[in-house]
Amino acid sequence: MVLKASAAFGVIGLLIVTAGCGASSNSAQGFTSSSSKEKPAITLTNASYDPTRELYQEVNEAFAKYWTRETGQDVSFDQSHQGSGTQARAVIDGLKADVVTLALSPDIEEIAKSAKLLPEDWQKRLPNNSCPYTSTIVFLVRKGNPKQIKDWEDLVREGVEVITPNPKTSGGARWAYLAAWGHALRKNGQDEAKARAFVQQLYAHVPVLGSGARESTTTFMQNGIGDVLLSWENEALLAIKKTGNDQVEIVTPPISILAEPPVSVIDKNASAHNATEAAKAYLQFLYSPEGQQIIAKNYYRPSEPNYVDKELLKQFADVKFFTIDEVFGGWKQAQAKHFSDGGTFDFIQEANSAKK
Amino acid sequence: MELALTTTGFEASNWAHARPRLKAATEEKPWVRLACITVTVLFLALLLFVPLASVFAEAFREGVRVYFASFSDRYAIAAIRLTLLAAAISVPLNTAFGLTAAWAITKFQFRGKSLLITLIDLPFAVSPIVSGLIYVLVFGMQGWVGAWLSEHNIQVIFAVPGIVLATVFVTFPFVARELIPLMQEQGTEEEEAATSLGASGWQTFMKVTLPNVKWALLYGVILANARAMGEFGAVAVVSGHLRGKTNTMPLHVETLYNEYNFVAASAVASLLALLGLVTLAIKSAVEWKVRRDYEAAAVSESS
Numbered sequence: 001m002v003l004k005a006s007a008a009f010g011v012i013g014l015l016i017v018t019a020g021c022g023a024s025s026n027s028a029q030g031f032t033s034s035s036s037k038e039k040p041a042i043t044l045t046n047a048s049y050d051p052t053r054e055l056y057q058e059v060n061e062a063f064a065k066y067w068t069r070e071t072g073q074d075v076s077f078d079q080s081h082q083g084s085g086t087q088a089r090a091v092i093d094g095l096k097a098d099v100v101t102l103a104l105s106p107d108i109e110e111i112a113k114s115a116k117l118l119p120e121d122w123q124k125r126l127p128n129n130s131c132p133y134t135s136t137i138v139f140l141v142r143k144g145n146p147k148q149i150k151d152w153e154d155l156v157r158e159g160v161e162v163i164t165p166n167p168k169t170s171g172g173a174r175w176a177y178l179a180a181w182g183h184a185l186r187k188n189g190q191d192e193a194k195a196r197a198f199v200q201q202l203y204a205h206v207p208v209l210g211s212g213a214r215e216s217t218t219t220f221m222q223n224g225i226g227d228v229l230l231s232w233e234n235e236a237l238l239a240i241k242k243t244g245n246d247q248v249e250i251v252t253p254p255i256s257i258l259a260e261p262p263v264s265v266i267d268k269n270a271s272a273h274n275a276t277e278a279a280k281a282y283l284q285f286l287y288s289p290e291g292q293q294i295i296a297k298n299y300y301r302p303s304e305p306n307y308v309d310k311e312l313l314k315q316f317a318d319v320k321f322f323t324i325d326e327v328f329g330g331w332k333q334a335q336a337k338h339f340s341d342g343g344t345f346d347f348i349q350e351a352n353s354a355k356k
Numbered sequence: 357m358e359l360a361l362t363t364t365g366f367e368a369s370n371w372a373h374a375r376p377r378l379k380a381a382t383e384e385k386p387w388v389r390l391a392c393i394t395v396t397v398l399f400l401a402l403l404l405f406v407p408l409a410s411v412f413a414e415a416f417r418e419g420v421r422v423y424f425a426s427f428s429d430r431y432a433i434a435a436i437r438l439t440l441l442a443a444a445i446s447v448p449l450n451t452a453f454g455l456t457a458a459w460a461i462t463k464f465q466f467r468g469k470s471l472l473i474t475l476i477d478l479p480f481a482v483s484p485i486v487s488g489l490i491y492v493l494v495f496g497m498q499g500w501v502g503a504w505l506s507e508h509n510i511q512v513i514f515a516v517p518g519i520v521l522a523t524v525f526v527t528f529p530f531v532a533r534e535l536i537p538l539m540q541e542q543g544t545e546e547e548e549a550a551t552s553l554g555a556s557g558w559q560t561f562m563k564v565t566l567p568n569v570k571w572a573l574l575y576g577v578i579l580a581n582a583r584a585m586g587e588f589g590a591v592a593v594v595s596g597h598l599r600g601k602t603n604t605m606p607l608h609v610e611t612l613y614n615e616y617n618f619v620a621a622s623a624v625a626s627l628l629a630l631l632g633l634v635t636l637a638i639k640s641a642v643e644w645k646v647r648r649d650y651e652a653a654a655v656s657e658s659s
Contacts, residue, residue, distance in 0.1 A: 047596075050614070053614070080596055080597045081611075081614070092497065093496035093497055093499070094495070094502055094513060095514040115497060214614045242616040243616055
């Protein structure tokens, strides 16, 4: 009996050992192939934000072909997607990203400031404030728009439930917050107090604050919660396409914010593994006709629309844009005033929860 | 000797039915019994079986071929590999640690012993997020040794070593936790007898101690393995979510789900669920084996 028992134990032990050998020999193979010296193949790590998964999947494939054609060097990608702020934090903590493609410039600013991995004037290095594409904030509503939501004011009507992520953690949510604020300022003759009252009212209509754009999209689309989702335009177009969901439709408000998600090489990481040249070319590629076409295909507004098929441009509705520089005096100021601890957003949240 | 397995408080419930069947504990009316059973079954069905079944239903929604295609994807294979690797390192490591710790605690007398026992339980007590964060704080670029490591081109977090470290941390207590109460119960008499008969320390361990604890050890290893493969929180913090590189299976499920790829996400999730079911099956087999041995021992004693 004891003999049988120890035999059974031996078999389990053997299983564990063989699993271990299999795994470790596999990983050993991985190491040798990536460091093989016959071809100086290169791996670029792109740390990006949440909704760009599909975009960069396509960009990476196209760039790999382009780069091999131009230089004979093979390039592959390690791609990472998390909330924009989380991603910036990871790069600061040592995620070896060669390039970052994030949702807002303060996140890259933070990497430059606290980890000093790139120069502070990074945003001047590429055209269009280092934004190869832009987007905006639109409304996603239920089929047939039963609550008749057409403009920002409709969001605060009685009985309307608004879904948007938490501006503290989500880049897209910050753009949405600022879009609402910008609208209210314009409508109320630049009256700050009235703008704040409007935004406060808006957040009183939000039943759950998700942590990221994708989470909120799923809340709205899959779980069927809420009447309207404040969404990245690209995310809304993609969500409808990807899920084949015909139970929702997009409403583009007459006025919204021009969302500018920037990109940059992380100089120190890229040079540490001799990838500077490829990393720079990768970001340049986003501005090329081929890159711009891929960008438009993935529902981002191209920074060079003349490179893109007219048909593709039709999916973007006409919106009157305001920029963060015009209305808020740039990200630094907007960040400090609205989203820092004890900022306006915190004030609004406290005021709303006190009312409940 | 297997008798000892039924002793400790922590395992008492697990091993309780290893005892000979008792008569009904109470004399409740039949309808009370029926109500209790119905409520339990309903509860389990609603909170456990339905969600679990829905994972499999979703995974197979587009047919068997799509289900299996989910595993041939490059990133899925890499995730499965990484998960196996993390378990293959952390489980043996913690088995060795668990045996050492249990041996030290139960066979020697020294000061601070109860503090040591408490410390072993630490990973049970802290949130997995904290378990991940501590490694970021130590090995991150802004952490204690991050800059030095980076100068020497050593990558710990956002790389495979970080994943393994986090997994080792969260599975730390499992083996020791199973062994300590049992070995405490058994005492040191058998070992003392062996030693007085001239056995060396190693012989005593291999021939006396190990056979005495083998089932508890196996049980601890199974649990540690299940946790190692299923861990999400701690690993998520140190992973950096690099697809094909630092995504374990649970992280891969999240990635796929976020990409609207519900079928593939469910397929990988179903694999993790299967792992859980296999763990349960092995656990039941172990318990069954123990019960049989116990009954055999009881028969030979009474005759």
